[in-house]
Amino acid sequence: MANRAVEIHDGLKHPVIDGDGHWMEPIPVFLEYLREVGGAQSVDQIRKLWKGRDAWYRATPEERKHNRIRRAIWWGITTDTYDKATALLPKLLNERLPELGIDFALIYPTFGLSINGMTETELHLVAARAYNMMTADMFAPYADRFAPIAIIPSQTPAQALEELEFAVVKRGYRAIMLRGNQERPIPGAAEGIDAKKASWYVDSIALDSPYDYEPVWKRCAELGVAVTQHSGSGRWMDRASINNFTYNHVGHFAESNHAFARSVFLGGLVRRHPKLNFGFMEGGISWACQMCLDLIEHWEKRRRAGLQYPNSTNVAEMRQFIDRYGDQRLKANADALMNSLDAFRPECSIEELSRPEFVTDDFEASGVNSKDDVRGVFANHFFFGCEADDRATMWAFDKRMGVRLRPVFSSDFTHFDVPSFADVIPEAFELVEKGYITDDDFREFTFTNAAALHTRNNPDFFKGTVVERAVAGELGLQN
Secondary structure (H helix, E strand, C coil), rough: CCHHHEEEEEECCCCCEEEEECCCCCCCHHHHHHHHHHHHHHHHHHHHHHHHHHHHHHHHHHHHHHHCCCCCCCEEECCHHHHHHHHCCCHHHHHHHHCCCCCCEEECCCHHHHHHHCHHHHHHHHHHHHHHHHHHHHHHHHHEEEEEECCCCCCCCHHHHHHHHHHHHHHCEEEEECCCCCECCCHHHHHHCCCCCCCCEECCCCCCCECCCCHHHHHHHHHHCEEEEECCCCCCCCCCCCCCCHHHHCHHHHHHHHHHHHHHCCCCCCHCCCCCCECCCCCCHHHHHHHHHHHHHHEEEHHHCCCHHHHHHHHHHHHHHHHCCCCCHHCCHHHCCCCEEECCCCEEEHHHCHHHHCCCCCCCCCCCCCHHHHHHHHHHCEEEEEECCCHHHHHHCCHHHCCCCCCCEECCEEECCCCHHHHHHHHHHHHHHCCCCCCHHHHHHHHHHHHHHHHHHCCCCCCCCCHHHHHHHHHHHCC
C-alpha cells in the first residue's frame, strides 16, 4: 500500500516544517530530573498535585455539582501503539519523520504544558528546569531534524529572565514558549472590598500588568528567539462544565491567544521590538481574522482623531428637539435629560464625560497610524498555529480579508485529536485537493511561515538542519 504522506511530500517543491509537534514525555525519567533539580520534596509535591487534579473522578455527581468541579480530560493521548511509541522515543520519531511527510519539526511539550499552568511557584520553577534539562538531553542527538521548545516560567519577569539564560544561553535552545496570560489574585477581592468580586483575574502580561515585562521582551530580541505562547484558558470562568469536556475544550486555545495577542498589539510590543515575532499556537486562524478586522474598525473610532467628544453635543439644540418632538414626560424631564445623555453613564454631565483623563487614545502605545499599520502587524509579526483538520485555515489566504495572515502548520502529534500520525499530511493537503487553497498557499502554510517565524531575529535558526538550504533560499538568507 502506497504511503500517501510520502506521495504528497514528494510532489511538493518545498520541504515541510511542522511548527507545532508534540512528544510524550517519559514521566519516570522526568521525575529523576525533578529530583535532581528540586529534591525528593518536589517529587512528592508534584505527585500530590496530580492526585488533586483527579478530584473529578473521585467525586460523586452531587459533589461535582455542589463544588462546580470542571470536567477533566479522560484520555488525552493517541491510543495507537506504534504512534505512541513514536511520541515517546525521539530516536523512533527521528526515524519515522520522513515517512510522515515531514522534514523538520519544532517539538512542544505535552505533559509539560501543565507545568506552565502550575500556581505553586517553587514547584513551577523546578519542574520547568527539569523539563528543559531532560528535553535538551533527549533531543540533542537529532538536532538536524528537531528543535525542542523550552518552557519559560513567566509568573514574574525575573523568572522568565533566569530561565531564558539557562535554556537559550546555557543549553542552546533555539525556541521557547511562555504563558502570556497569568492568573493573579485581585487585591481588592482579597481585602474584602467587594464580596461578589471574583478572586482572580487574567493578566495578559504585555498590557496593564502589575509587573514590568519589558526586560523579557528585550532579552528575547537579544537572544534571537521568537515569543511563542502555547497555553489555554481551561480554568477561566466561562469554561466550567462539570460534565462535558468538549464544552470546556473547544476554543480554549483561541480564547487565550486572543487575549495575549490583544495585549501584545495594544501594548506596542511590535513598535518597541520590531525584530520580534510572536507565535500563537494551536488556536487556529479564525479568531485572528476576526481580531484583525475588529482592531481596524476600533482604530477608526478609538484613536485620537476618531474619538467622539461628548461635549460636542449641542445642548441647546438638544432641548429644541425635545421641545418639538417630546411628549409631556420628556419635556418635564428636559433639564434632567441634559445630565443623562450617555446610556452607559446615566446621571453624568457632559462636562464630566468630557474630562481629559477620560478621553484616551486606546491605540497610542501600539504605534499604528493607519489601517495598513494594523494589517502590517498581523501580516509580518503574528503567526498562528493551525492543525491539519482545520478547514478555516483557508481564511488566512482569502483576498477579501484585505490582509494575508500567516498560519503555521501544526501536526499536534501525540494528542487525542490525531488518531493516526500518517494521516496528518494527507489531511492538511485536502485543503489543496478540494480547491480551498492553492499550492502557493500550502507552501506558506507548511514551510515558509514556520521558517519566517523563527528566523526574523535569528537567521541561523535552521543552520545545520536538513532544511537549512531550503529555508535560506526561500527567505533570501545568506548561507
